[in-house]
Amino acid sequence: MDSGQLAWYLVAGAIVLFMTPGIAFFYGGMVKAKSVVSMLMMSFGAMGIVGVLWVLYGFNMGTVSPGEGNLIPGVLGNPFSDFGLAAMAASGDNGTLLATFYGATFAIATTALISGAIADRARFGPWMLFAALWATLNYFPVQGWVWGFDAEGTPTGWIYALGSTFGFSTTTIDYAGGTAVHINSAAAALALAIVLGKRVGFAKGVHEPHNVPLALIGVAILATGWFGFNAGAAATVGFDGLGTIVLNTFVAASAGILGWIVVEKLKEKKATSIGAGSGAIAGLVAITPACYSLTPGWSIVLGLLAGVLCCLAVELKYLLGFDDSLDVVALHGVGGLLGCWFLGFFANGTGLIYGGGFEQLIVQVIGSLSVAAYSFLITLVIGFAIEKTIGFRVKNEDELAGIDLTVHGEKAYAIAD
Template identity: 60%
Template sequence: MDTGELSWAITATALVLFMTPGVAFFYGGLVKAKSVISMMMMSFGALGLISVLWVLYGFNMSAVDGPGQLFGNPFADFGLMTLASDLASDDATLVAAANEGLVGATFGATFAIITVALVSGAIADRAKFGSWILFAGIWATLVYFPVAAWVWGGGWILELGGLLGLPEVIDYAGGTAVHINAGAAALALALVLGKRVGFAKGAHVPHNPPFVLLGAGILWFGWFGFNAGAEFANGMANVGLIVVNTLGATAAAILGWLIIEKIKDGKPTSVGAGSGAIAGLVAITPACANLAPGFALLLGIIAGVLCALAVELKFKWGFDDSLDVVGIHLVGGLIGTLYLGFFAIGTGLFTGGDFGQLAVQAIAAFGVMFYSFVVAFIVGFAIEKTIGFRVTEEDEIAGIDPIVHGEAGYVFDAK
């Protein structure tokens, strides 16, 4: 890796790390004013905890050592001590490899952090911080770290195409590992914690739409590192395609979402624009390096329209996914992952291939969804029945910021 590629790797790592504060602002603007600290702290809590776990053992678990393994040995290089010690070597090649390995490990950590942070949106306004942190650590260990190994670290999803004699699964930046994974866990937690007090359409209004747009803007900015970041290990071969698709699909999804809002409710909203942008970013994540730009625009429109419709399902089906993690991340991740089966360059059903690409995409997507949901439900249920996961109804109604954190998001001096 030359110095330019290494510099891009560090830059992309910083961009993706910045996305977690973006999630905090996006989610923070969507909740009520007396829960904004609680909501943002869930993202920052994930940033602290998952970073530590990743350095200690998560990175080791994210790559398998051989065929048939579900995850890597968590103690293989505990705390990354071996990689760090290689920096003292007199062998310049070993030193360079250690630097690349440590930067790559840090880049991978940012994906783990934001995946966990995304889940928190489903339990806004009603979750205990300590219980959330406990869940986050267990879920990351049992689900995210192994799934990262499945998708990118030599595990069964990466090898699925070869095992079946079909094309390889395409998940360039995390449609399965990040968005389907987080969305399925979010659905499980929403079911475990139950509905907010007074849950009904229109009952919970975003308290700060400018925060929502700020968060969406930060996320879009950081997503260029999220999608194009891994090109440091690929000689920057597809970086042009990735960045244009990250722009185009996202922009198209904004339009798709706003059109649905206009048709359904008569008014396009700022929250809808921000949500549409996230839906497009989610959908293009697995597909960014494997779609022609025109098909990326079409994907964006489809994601914007379908995710705008999907967020209404919680009212029809009776699950309180507070901030639409299921409707945007689970549905958007499924759309982007399965869409490749039809339009992936060279292997999609309509772009030179057959049903093989769609088959492996579906197996990977639904396999991750099922695993994440089941484990998240079991872990969340166990926490709720032991130490408790949900705050009392009285605290929820009053607003949980002063109860849980002893702070208020907005303090107005009467003097």
């Protein structure tokens, strides 16, 4: 890498890392005033535990190319192949070291996203144990399935290489994490919401955001960080497609706002600022896997669809009876699936409308549903194991009182008399 590529990689990694505080603020503004510290701490706790584990062995677990010390080619790397990355550091390869840092920021954010499903009712110690186990058993290997490739750039992760496995002329497309990040975290969020059960008094309209400006500050940080999230990896390929990625990311977020607030206005007779922020997130989630592979026009269509469908999907938790507190499933699950499957029809050169047949759609659907199923099942196992041993959920009386003081001994708002 030249100095310009290295500089952009560093900046991209830094702003993606800043997205985790953005998640904390977005979630913190959405919960009640006595649970803000809890939400902030689950994001910052994820930064602490996942960041350390990534450097110790997580990066190695996603190294799935044959001949690189993996345990199962295409599936699982050896966590002890360079424990603590001492050999990598000794090499002085700035590009590889920055890539490792960049990958860590994705692992942290993906884990932090799950916490939105269990707002107001999770204990911090069990959450930290969950984050460590989930990252180890889920995210570290899954990101290798989706993005693993060898020195020649040939896909080696089993999901990335599905096209070759089936004899197709295309590969699975997930440029920046529709499957590895959003679908993965949403499936885990659904499972963990089931494990912890519903909040006391769970019903539509009962739990309102306590601080709308704080939530929108979180949205602003996330929207800014998303340009590093989607466009950061372009540094590794000489900035190939950088302008397209940035423009598509921007316009999908804008269209997502429009899609969400139109539906909100039609349904509830009012367009809200939380709705506008959620629409931006929906558009950004949907464009994440597709940012390199669409024209700007199709990115607008995708963003609009994401705003509409994710807004409608919020109702699923009331219809189906699971308490996903902050709508991780609606935003990241529905948005992620939409973005991944949209590529089957509209990906440049390989989508159905470009004469590519159904090959792209087939690998997109199989890859995304495989990750969703694995994430859901492994999260159920981890979550129930923690709940049945040390306990995951706080007592009902602590939930009603607000868990900040009982769990962390702090108040988000210490207002003097």
